[in-house]
Amino acid sequence: MIAVVGAGLVGRRAATELSARDHEVVVVDERRMPQRLPAGVVSRTSVPQGASVVILATPTWAQPDAAAQLIENGNAVVSTSDAPADIRAFERLDLDARRAEQPLVVGAAHSPGLSLLVARWLANGLDSVDSISTASFGTGGPACARRHHQAIRGFGRHYDQGQEELCRAGSGRRLIWFPDPIGGVDCYYGRLAEPFLLHRSFPEVPRIRARIAATRRDRLTSRLPMLRPPHDEGLIGGCVVEVRGRGAKGYEHRLLASCAPQASVAAHTAAAAAEAVLQGRFDVGVGTMADVGDIEGTLSTIARSVPLFSFDGKSAQSDSTDLSRPARKPKRQ
Amino acid sequence: MCNYDALMFTMMRRAIFGMGIAGLMAIVLRIFGGDGSAPQSGGWREIDPASLGDLSRQHE
Incomplete structure (x- = not known):
């Protein structure tokens, strides 16, 4: 039971x-x-x-x-x-x-949770992992929305060279591309649990970052009580997990994302x-x-209900069919 | 007064020198920096849950 x-x-x-x-x-x-x-x-x-x-x-x-x-x-x-x-x-x-x-x-x-599972799945097969970054978008129910509001004030923590460091919540802006329909969203450091949990499960990884999506209004009003009651449910949520490390094919950069309502x-x-x-x-x-x-x-079980996305980026310089752009000088090895 | 003018001149000279160095660095980084071209195609592709095993093997 x-x-x-x-x-x-x-x-x-x-x-x-x-x-x-x-x-x-x-x-x-x-x-x-x-x-x-x-x-x-x-x-x-x-x-x-x-x-x-x-x-x-x-x-x-x-x-x-x-x-x-x-x-x-x-x-x-x-x-x-x-x-x-x-x-x-x-x-x-x-x-x-x-x-x-x-x-x-x-x-x-969702984040933490599915993000940790995805991080482990991405890290499997790599000889060494240099960096794990996560970013999450959206909120679930009202309690989750209140947590999101609190997460953008105060100080969070991340890991650099294996050492825990303080970072101001609302700093560290990075534009993260989530799968459609979310798209590109500014994400910031926050008072999040993910760095602890990732460090707990990946103590050998020197660089661990976790960010949370926020708007200017979120950052401006984070020190105030919530100005209006939260919605019953945030309709869409997403999480992007990025793992960088060295594997059999050289230095690899692996990304996986989820995109579905946070509560679900x-x-x-x-x-x-x-x-x-x-x-x-x-x-x-x-x-x-x-x-x-x-x-x-476990990931397959969740993926039957939650859409997962992998990122397949392709550089223009490797795209021989596109002749409209002048070829750039290849980077020296 | 003379001392004030000399100080102002020194400050301006240092500011111009600093801006010049910053400009030079910006030019160097603009020309030699970067990591190739940004991805121009591709993007997020939904994964079939049944193909997670295949993706794992591709990773390995």
């Missing part, structure tokens, strides 16, 4: 996904009406005793305490929180999770993580999506 705590967008969609895959699913949320849940999913006000895995899909601040309690009760936990403070709190539960012999999967959402991607990732836990594909203790045993299988 899989219990999903929280009947928001992510919780409901994860329950629907797992129910469609013939799992016994219980949604735990005392505030929601049962009729809002998908057919075949039972509603409870507390986590049932027999739950093998518990997905935490509540607002982020509530998750570390809930995870500690669940680990103490002997449940495996999958968390969808993306708040850096929560991730630090989860890391402190590592010893408890090992004692309980249960996995605690952290950051199992987070739900599919959390559901895939819960299934992976049931199948014993996570070690005990704290782990991320990059630590799952079967990377390709």
